[in-house]
Amino acid sequence: MEILRHKSLKAQNHFLSSGEEQINLIENSGLESFDDKLKNQQLFPLKSKGIEILQINLGKMCNQVCEHCHVDAGPDRKEVMSKETMEQCLEAIESSDCHTVDLTGGAPEMNPNFEWFVKEIRARGRKVIVRCNLTIIVAHRKYNHLPHFFESNKVELVSSLPCYTEKNTDSQRGKGVFNDSIRALKMLNDVGYGTENSELRLNLVYNPTGIGIPGDQSTLERDYKKVLREQFGIEFNNLFTITNLPISRFLEFLVASGNYQEYMQKLIDLYNPLAAENVMCRTTVSVGWDGYIYDCDFNQMLDLKVKARGIHITEFDQEELASREIIINQHCYGCTAGAGSSCGGAII
Secondary structure (H helix, E strand, O other): OOOOOOOOOOOOOOHHHOHHHHHHHHHOOOOOOHHHHHHHOOOOOOEOOOOOEEEEEOEOEOOOOOOOOOOOOEOOOOOEOOHHHHHHHHHHHHHOOOOEEEEEOOOHHHOOOHHHHHHHHHHOOOEEEEEEOOHHHHHOHHHOOHHHHHHHOOOEEEEEOOOOOHHHHHHHHOOOHHHHHHHHHHHHHHOOOOOOOOOOOEEEEEOOOOOOOOOOHHHHHHHHHHHHHHHHOOOOOOEEEOOOOOOHHHHHHHHHOOOHHHHHHHHHHOEOHHHHHOOHHHOEEEEOOOOEEEOOHHHHHOOOEOEOOOOEHHHOOHHHHHOOEOOOOHHHHHHHEOOOOEOOEOOO
16 A cells, blocks of 8 residues: 655654654744633633543554644654553553553554553453554554454544545545454444444544544544445444644645644634633543553644643543543644534534
């Protein structure tokens, strides 16, 4: 499978591979402060409402190098969570109030201890979500069994498919990605994922191309279901619309194309107070591949660790984290624009 980009920003030694440099750029753009938006509706400082979901990044290694990736993931990224850190995460899960563990990457399936970890989490009675990029299932024979593994462990899947057309999907994720994704979706349908009367949930994710903002989630879901069913015989449960945040490769694209100011102003103009009240960081904690703790996956990529006594999984403190003040910055406009955006799609 040919990809549009062959190296991560880190491998290129690009200045925007640094979280500090990204923060410097977005903080010094002369745009209205996100802090002030929250102050106007008496939401500042933004506080956690508890921990319902523990999102764990199993590593930045991925079989794809997508143009919009906020993780800067790819085959050249060797950072993967160790089994020791996974064991520490299991201890934290046992001591937490979370009902769901959300596994992400990179491609989380590329972590050599991925399947062991999923089984251990399920053995502790937690729901498991895996953010599967679909193409990993068909990338190599050693991953072809994944649909059966997911089925046997009752894993919920959330999988990116930026569009139901080949042209738009491949333009964002690389040549051949759409066709490989369709093959993978058929394999998942074959074991019961996303099909009528099945408990095996298969949700798709829509990311806009270019500098667009997601349209109405329910309308897009109807369109996706119609096209995928009629053209490919594919079924799925729900579509999640997620706004591209100005981080890492998408930030690089915005700067290089001269669209940064326009995109940020668009997010600011679409700020929704109701979405701000319900942002995912208020009920989620994110754990990096090295065990450090963050308010969300986006803060993780900017190296903005939690404001709490314990910042590593070995210091996990349910009570402290469940009442923490959340670290915010200008990139947070991406989660509060329009209908809002989260790892579970539109907020309102």
